[in-house]
Amino acid sequence: MNIIQSIKRLYHQFASPPYFYRISGMWLPYIMGLFIILFGYGLYGGLVTAPTDYEQGEAYRIIFVHVPAAWMSLFIYMVMAVAGAIALIWRMKLAEIVMICSAPIGASFTFLALATGSIWGKPMWNTWWVWDARLTSELLLLFLYLGVMALYNAIEDKRTAARAVAILALVGVVNIPVIHYSVEWWNTLHQGPTVTKFDKPSIHLSMLIPLLVMAVAFKLFYIGNLFMRVRAELLLREQKSKWVKELAEQS
């Protein structure tokens, strides 16, 4: 009985906007601080310490932002979908806000993955774009994100909007493996002029470490940025409530 009670208490606490606002405010500087440290370390590792690649020369260094960005684009979509499911099932306001605030961050990383992929393509394969399986899947992922953002903006009542978007996000989740699988199939059947092959089964440690460090750094950025956006959105949504008014006075 006690355990259930304390879980319930934790749930109510966590889902309460003023509590989340306070806690996220406390953690934010540490999260962003850690992000800056890891980001700097990853930059140093990627741009300075990692050796020149045998096949691709220096241009491969784009991988240290390109791959983590792509990983984030997928990771954030999953978080968004899970938040959407929670919002639909339990009608938790905070879940709705986390879901909708994740979308622009996810879209940013997807855009970054596409742009850096394109920039990488030019010197390597002399083309700004190629309908490579991964680039195409990423492009479609970007469309999914944009659709989520567009639908949310189009519906006036934000709680209704959140429910609609949650449905859309979940439908999209089902489609992500379908998209990736279909495009991969499509791409391998039409062997393009180039094949993006940077998943060597054995990657040198001096390249792997900056990559992983950047990946963690990006995750930290996501959490921090999410907190920033959620805090702004909470103030907007709860502006009529007492805790927000008192908060504004103190600031």
Added chain:
Amino acid sequence: MFTAWSQILKRDLLIAFRRRSEIIHPLIFFVMVISLFPLAIGDDKVLLQKIAPAIIWVTALLATMLSLDNLFRSDFEDGSLEQMTLLKVPLSLLVTAKITAHWLITGLPLILITPLLAVLLYLPGETTWMLLLTLLLGTPTLSLIGAVGIALTVALRQGGVILSLLILPLYIPVLIFATLALQNTVQGFSAEAQLAMMLAILVLAITLAPFAIAAALKVSLN
């Protein structure tokens, strides 16, 4: 339960037959847009033959998208949609009746007129059969996925624009598998794998989409 289902199906079909424009307009759109391509490209038999499957499929996609508005709009506006949510029969089931009607009204005529268009594009017989098969497997999926989109946007003012943004990414795998099947057929290979995938996607859509559509309709009715 079945009577409610079949009644909704009959009603939608009846309405469509009375308002024949619902059937005719997407069909005319389909035929005209496809005809634009030989007009724009010139009478290049080789080229037309090569891109014919792609043209027909993309246009079918667009025609389906245009026709989706008919699916829920009138019921939404006159209150019958709300009535349907109040019935004891689950909304997700009733929705499949409406989608079946929609496919019979849009998808099926599309499929029936395709052989004619295949001739216009110099498509050989063997490929035409495969084209018909992919359309048969694909258009119900397009109706189902499209229904999710229109259910989400039916209450919106600018719904049409957003609709395309929402469902085109979801349509693309269907398009990819269909055109892959056709390219394989043209080159003389077997298209079994692609057809199997299209069937799998259709089954997935039939089982999952109705729930998403029902949920979306309830949100839109708010």
Added chain:
Amino acid sequence: MEFLDFGKYNFYIWASYGLTFLVLIFNVVLPVMARKKQLNKIKRQNYLNQ
């Protein structure tokens, strides 16, 4: 700083990393400014409602 010269790939590498910086900074600035603006707005409304 010679080790930061990547030869013919300079433009591409710096473009990528520069873009990354821009995207990250843009994402930080937007919500932070929005929050400040919102707080000021609420303060003003508090004052007006007194």
